[in-house]
Amino acid sequence: MIRAGVLGATGYAGIETVRILSNHPTAEITFAASKTYAGKKISDVYPNLKGVCDIVLSEVDIAQIKEKCDVVFTALPHGASKEVIPSLYDAGVKIIDLSGDFRYNDEKVYEKWYGAPHDCPKLLKKSVYGLCELHRSEIKNADIIGNPGCYTTCSIMALAPLLNAKAVDTKNIIIDAKSGVTGAGRTTNLDYSFCECTENMRAYKIATHRHTSEIEQELSLIAGEEILVSFTPHLVPLKRGILATSYANLNGDYTDDDIYKIFADFYKGEYFVRVLKDALPETNHVAGSNFIDIGFKVDKRLKRVVVSSAIDNLFKGAAGQAVQNMNIMFGLDEKCGIANGGFYL
Structure with a gap:
């Protein structure tokens, strides 16, 4: 069973990641973080998850993440991910970042469009752009994924x-x-x-x-x-x-x-x-x-x-593709947990 953590779990991309992982046959959520709602059950913030995922939200704690997680989804605001990801990388967990911080091949392009220094260009060079249909072979062996924008x-x-x-x-x-x-x-x-x-x-x-x-x-x-x-x-x-x-x-x-x-x-x-x-x-x-x-x-x-x-x-443009990336990284069937059709109505 893949042990997964979600940081920024109560934003829209984060909670969609939680919802998908809650139904994933070979993954379980072992850590969920929210600065705003730390100490509350995630199902108290999103009642649609009552009885499905009742994990208690925490502040970001690298020691706990290292102990509890194999992979971490960072659904944090742009700029915040690059502050926590170096510590996650040192902790030895795989990282799938849903912000824009690790999507670029050149830190100068990031800095031009985001108006701030990148701070960790060495890790940026290790990241793989996680558009699964185009970069599947690189994703398989990656430790950091920059999950694409929608x-x-x-x-x-x-x-x-x-x-x-x-x-x-x-x-x-x-x-x-x-x-x-x-x-x-x-x-x-x-x-x-x-x-x-x-x-x-x-x-x-x-x-x-x-x-x-x-x-x-x-x-x-x-x-x-x-x-x-x-x-x-x-x-x-x-x-x-x-x-x-x-x-x-x-x-x-x-x-x-x-x-x-x-x-x-x-x-x-x-x-x-x-x-x-x-x-x-x-x-x-x-x-x-x-x-x-x-x-x-x-x-x-x-x-x-x-x-x-x-x-x-929120799905192919964020959380679903993030889980697709996880499936590739861990050698699972790419469709695992995300093969469903659309809502339509």
Whole structure:
């Protein structure tokens, strides 16, 4: 049995990790930390877990974690993870970080987009970007995983096959993405309150969203050249879900069948990737699941391909992919504990 700890267990990504692990057949939660709710049962904070997970929340305690855990999920705010992860690494536990602190190949990129020094660049070099379908072989032997962001997972996976096949121009890629409100985390910020979000929709952080740098890092690796993208996120009145619509100019006279073959070949055998033919994704088809649905349409008039992709931002975009990473790291069936279909309703 894998002994798992969750730090930041009462945030949205943290509690989703707890919920998934509570049903995992070969993992058990042996430590859960929350600065705000230390001393309380997690099921008192989230009553949906009564009788399912009643562990008492603690402050972060490295000695206890070392004794009790084989792997730790750090669902902490950006900047906080890199303060605790060096001690966790020295304690010999495997680490899956859900913040942005260990997602980068170059600390200078992190510092540019996060506006702060990284502090532990040596550990950053040891971390592996945990997009499972692209970095599976590296994840198997990793001790630190930088679990990808939600927008990044949805966007990278929509464009990777096309760049790998050299099917699109690399200079004019546009990503228009829309996320549910849980993407902002559990916050009291007025912008994310019910009355501000319901029956409303808005763009934000145009040309400055941090996930842009992750998308560019991974797409550049696939393309073998520097890729810059125009990325615009939007907030929509959903609890869960991301829908990304990506636009790229084609390098040839491709048909819908040609594009389908590129995607089907690239993701052959990938359980969690559903390439749709003659259909487009919807967020309610993936909500509550670890699936990504990808559809597309060739615009022959403009010689452009439009790719639509959908994930659950809390599942494939955070906690579900984190557990998928854990499964790979410990040699389990990758689908273990996360093979369920979506909620739909």
